[in-house]
Amino acid sequence: MKLKQLLLSSLIFVSASVWADPTYRLFVTNEKSDSVSVIDSRTGELETTIDIGKRPRGIGLSPDQKTLYVAISEENAIAMVDVATLEILGKLQPGDDPETFSVHPDGNLYVSNEDDAKVSVIDPKTNEILHEIRVGIEPEPVAASPNGEVVLVASESTNMVHIIDTETHKVVANILVGARPRGLVFNSTGSLAYVSSEIANEVAIIDIEKREVIKTVSIDIDKSKPMAMVLSPDEKTLYLTTGRASKVAVFDAKTLELLSTIDVGKRVWGAVLSRDGSTLYTANGVSHTVSVVDTASNKSTMEIEVGKFPWGLALDD
Amino acid sequence: MTTIQSGLLALLCFLVLPVQAEVIEVELHYVGPTEGSAWLGVQQGLDEANLQGEFLGQKYSLKPVSADELVTLKSVTALLVAADAEQILAVAQSKQFASTPVFNLTSDSDALRSACLPNLLNIGASQKMKQDAEVQMVAKNPDSKAHAQSWHQDFKKFAARQLNSRFLKTQGVIMDDDAWAGWTAVKMLSGGVARTQSTDASVMLDFLKNVAAFDVQKGGAPLFVTQDN
Numbered sequence A: 001m002k003l004k005q006l007l008l009s010s011l012i013f014v015s016a017s018v019w020a021d022p023t024y025r026l027f028v029t030n031e032k033s034d035s036v037s038v039i040d041s042r043t044g045e046l047e048t049t050i051d052i053g054k055r056p057r058g059i060g061l062s063p064d065q066k067t068l069y070v071a072i073s074e075e076n077a078i079a080m081v082d083v084a085t086l087e088i089l090g091k092l093q094p095g096d097d098p099e100t101f102s103v104h105p106d107g108n109l110y111v112s113n114e115d116d117a118k119v120s121v122i123d124p125k126t127n128e129i130l131h132e133i134r135v136g137i138e139p140e141p142v143a144a145s146p147n148g149e150v151v152l153v154a155s156e157s158t159n160m161v162h163i164i165d166t167e168t169h170k171v172v173a174n175i176l177v178g179a180r181p182r183g184l185v186f187n188s189t190g191s192l193a194y195v196s197s198e199i200a201n202e203v204a205i206i207d208i209e210k211r212e213v214i215k216t217v218s219i220d221i222d223k224s225k226p227m228a229m230v231l232s233p234d235e236k237t238l239y240l241t242t243g244r245a246s247k248v249a250v251f252d253a254k255t256l257e258l259l260s261t262i263d264v265g266k267r268v269w270g271a272v273l274s275r276d277g278s279t280l281y282t283a284n285g286v287s288h289t290v291s292v293v294d295t296a297s298n299k300s301t302m303e304i305e306v307g308k309f310p311w312g313l314a315l316d317d
Numbered sequence B: 001m002t003t004i005q006s007g008l009l010a011l012l013c014f015l016v017l018p019v020q021a022e023v024i025e026v027e028l029h030y031v032g033p034t035e036g037s038a039w040l041g042v043q044q045g046l047d048e049a050n051l052q053g054e055f056l057g058q059k060y061s062l063k064p065v066s067a068d069e070l071v072t073l074k075s076v077t078a079l080l081v082a083a084d085a086e087q088i089l090a091v092a093q094s095k096q097f098a099s100t101p102v103f104n105l106t107s108d109s110d111a112l113r114s115a116c117l118p119n120l121l122n123i124g125a126s127q128k129m130k131q132d133a134e135v136q137m138v139a140k141n142p143d144s145k146a147h148a149q150s151w152h153q154d155f156k157k158f159a160a161r162q163l164n165s166r167f168l169k170t171q172g173v174i175m176d177d178d179a180w181a182g183w184t185a186v187k188m189l190s191g192g193v194a195r196t197q198s199t200d201a202s203v204m205l206d207f208l209k210n211v212a213a214f215d216v217q218k219g220g221a222p223l224f225v226t227q228d229n
Helices: A001-019 B001-019 B039-057 B067-071 B085-093 B111-113 B127-140 B160-171 B177-196 B201-210
Strands: A025-029 A036-042 A047-049 A056-061 A067-073 A077-082 A090-093 A098-103 A109-113 A118-123 A130-132 A139-144 A150-156 A160-165 A170-176 A181-186 A192-197 A202-205 A212-218 A229-231 A237-241 A246-250 A258-263 A270-271 A279-284 A287-293 A298-304 A310-315 B024-031 B058-064 B079-081 B103-104 B119-120 B147-149 B225-227
Touching: A025 A056, A025 A067, A025 A270, A025 A279, A036 A056, A056 A098, A067 A090, A067 A098, A077 A098, A109 A139, A109 A150, A130 A170, A130 B001, A139 A181, A150 A181, A150 A192, A160 A181, A160 B039, A170 B039, A181 A229, A181 A237, A192 A229, A229 A270, A237 A270, A246 A270, A258 A298, A270 A310, A279 A310, A287 A310, B024 B177, B039 B119, B039 B160, B039 B177, B058 B177, B067 B085, B079 B085, B079 B177, B085 B103, B085 B111, B085 B119, B103 B111, B103 B177, B111 B119, B111 B127, B127 B147, B147 B201, B160 B177
Parallel strands: A056 A310, A098 A139, B024 B058, B024 B079, B079 B103, B103 B119
Antiparallel strands: A025 A036, A025 A310, A036 A047, A056 A067, A067 A077, A077 A090, A098 A109, A109 A118, A118 A130, A139 A150, A150 A160, A160 A170, A181 A192, A192 A202, A202 A212, A229 A237, A237 A246, A246 A258, A270 A279, A279 A287, A287 A298, B147 B225
């Protein structure tokens, strides 16, 4: 018993030293206000707005959730914000036009340089670009696998998903997908990834080991332009934002059968799910709001006003 | 070499060869001036098709040909034509190219649209389409002196911002209607080759006419940008 207690207390000690207590803050990039809205996700109250820099889009948290990263593409930089104090800590220089990125489990950022058809790997501790990897035209969505073995990047204009081996930093496979891929999300083991295609109006599942698309479905929703996706913690449900259709599409994650749709604000782009999967938040570009969705009932329960053209979301929970 | 060695070598070849996909060589034919907007648009399209091809195993080249040389061509995947309506119609109507995609890059002639030729692909907006857009604009804003175009350098949505920016960077001039048409035609063709893995003209024509969605950076549906003078 004593040994168990000792083990438990050391575990708690380890986790406390690595992870800060969550602030439950929801961060929203406002592309045309050059700001980040900070919302208390427990109340839905807007806590403050941070002037962040020009054209903020991509947003994400460090693995320890202490630092928020925000891509400010027109300043060719990624701003770092202290999640607890909300102080701007500095700016990373990850090359030209960093539209979005993914934070690797090792803490490095994989950044898509949209105008230069490449991915840059930057170490946020040193602000050093460690690798540059050539990819197709207009790379945008990036996703690091949960085990960190591979990173996916989709080139929007050349309709490919590139698989990058994170050990060699080489592109090991190029998978042709539907026109204008916009969203990427992994399952928890990293064996599968979902890709959404805006112009083709479809979602596909990629088998990472086979390096091929194993399933594709067309989205049967009026005006749908597929964008961001999130997977429920039990991995049974896939949520997809549909742009100007102003709905979230809810799919069976295995069969890609459309189960239901949720009305949210206009021109819905970014999405994030609470850790427990109970609440989905969406950034509604034209409404200038964030919708709060109860995933048990698949209904929007609140719409929170934010800055102009909200694009991406990150939640510290 | 021992039998075992040659056996191993053969096995290695068997294991290695199937994963090294063969590079498909694609020659596109172009009729028109080798300068100016349409030409630059085609060049931009070619650069981008070759970048895509580096990853997917295709290599594109462009062969300018005169209208008189067309009869001598044996194998053609597609024809890109930057000429007047009469010349484009003559090429598209010739028996030789009845199953070959013929892209009209430059003419806004309504006659080319109403000819309903199954192999003629008109990229830009027609006169009638542009007039309709202008009428709609004037109905909304009676003082408007807007004129409709297929493309505009200030167009930003659907990643047009990025396309305008890289065209200007590479070609040194703004992207206009004809440049966009040239780029679009090559993009559609490279998309077709990547997906069908074929350079056969009739396969390409079928793909171009029946494919569900092309991304020509206009968000899907045709859209006409206006400019106040």
